[in-house]
Amino acid sequence: xxxxxxxxxxxxxxxxxxxxxxxxxxxxxxxxxxxxxxxxxxxxxxxxxxxxxxxxxxxxxxxxxxxxxxxxxxxxxxxxxxxxxxxxxxxxxxxxxxxxxxxxxxxxxxxxxxx
Amino acid sequence: xxxxxxxxxxxxxxxxxxxxxxxxxxxxxxxxxxxxxxxxxxxxxxxxxxxxxxxxxxxxxxxxxxxxxxxxxxxxxxxxxxxxxxxxxxxxxxxxxxxxxxxxxxxxxx
Numbered sequence: 001x002x003x004x005x006x007x008x009x010x011x012x013x014x015x016x017x018x019x020x021x022x023x024x025x026x027x028x029x030x031x032x033x034x035x036x037x038x039x040x041x042x043x044x045x046x047x048x049x050x051x052x053x054x055x056x057x058x059x060x061x062x063x064x065x066x067x068x069x070x071x072x073x074x075x076x077x078x079x080x081x082x083x084x085x086x087x088x089x090x091x092x093x094x095x096x097x098x099x100x101x102x103x104x105x106x107x108x109x110x111x112x113x114x115x
Numbered sequence: 116x117x118x119x120x121x122x123x124x125x126x127x128x129x130x131x132x133x134x135x136x137x138x139x140x141x142x143x144x145x146x147x148x149x150x151x152x153x154x155x156x157x158x159x160x161x162x163x164x165x166x167x168x169x170x171x172x173x174x175x176x177x178x179x180x181x182x183x184x185x186x187x188x189x190x191x192x193x194x195x196x197x198x199x200x201x202x203x204x205x206x207x208x209x210x211x212x213x214x215x216x217x218x219x220x221x222x223x224x225x
Contacts, residue, residue: 040123042203042215043159056212091158103149104213106158 002026004107006092012113018080021110025073025094032069033104034077035091043091049075082114117142119206121216128223134191136219138204141185148180148187149205149213159203162189194223 005024013019025032030051035043046065048056051072060067064083069075079086089111093104118141128134136150147166151159165171165178165187177190187206191198201220205213 040217042119042205042217044215045212048212056210103151103161103164104159106160109158 004092004094004105006090006107006110008110009108010111010113012115013082015084015114016081018078019082019112020079021077021090021092021112023075023077023092023107025075025092026105029094029096029105030072031095031097032075033093033095034067034075035093035106037089037091037109039088046077079112082112084114087112087114117145117206117208117214119204119214119216121202121204121219123217123219125220125222128194128221130194130196130223130225132194132223134194134198134221134223136189136191136202136204136221137186138188138206138216139186140204140206140214142206142208142214143182143185145182145185145206145208147207148178149207150176150178150187150189151203151205151215153201153203153218155200162202191221194221196223196225199223 007022032049034046037043047060047067049069067077089109091109092107120139149164150162153159163173165180171178175192179188201218203218204216207213
């Protein structure tokens with residue numbers, strides 16, 4: 001079974017520029033998550049999708065961040081414009097559902113550096 | 116605000132010893148608990164989960180849950196240098212979205 005695929009692996013951009021991250025979840029996983037992880041911290045949820053519907057986006061800074069999951073499979077996360085404080089690792093994860101035993105499978109992440 | 120607390124470490128143990136990693140949580144309504152291992156520069160990977168009080172064993176790993184005291188722990192027996200990583204505790208409550216701790220860094224030295 002292929003894992004969660006993310007691209008790009010690394011991205012360096014200048015502040016105020018746009019950037020986009022892509023995620024392909026495990027086949028059959030209806031739930032998709034985008035997390036942000038700063039160095040020395042645990043992952044923090046940005047947005048959760050159930051199929052194509054964003055059901056929890058309360059932590060997403062909507063003035064500059066946007067996400068979509070067309071057709072309930074692949075997802076993209078966009079930042080426009082990027083700020084220096086956005087430098088972090090952006091993790092995508094998927095799961096069968098949100099039940100008690102449903103743990104996540106994480107992708108390899110995208111390490112964003114804003115200069 | 117739901118909080119998950121972990122000592123950031125590092126916890127240093129000799130090879131072959133038992134490593135004990137602890138996690139406390141604030142939400143009494145929490146229902147399931149996960150341990151993830153994260154190697155430096157890599158993404159977290161699920162080791163095991165537990166949702167009933169008591170112990171759950173999987174190979175060299177044992178998760179222990181005490182809901183009354185609101186803590187969950189992970190024991191690693193016969194620790195190996197390859198176990199050196201950051202261990203993240205995640206707690207899932209009624210919202211079904213896990214809250215992660217900051218992780219404990221474990222170093223197993225030969």
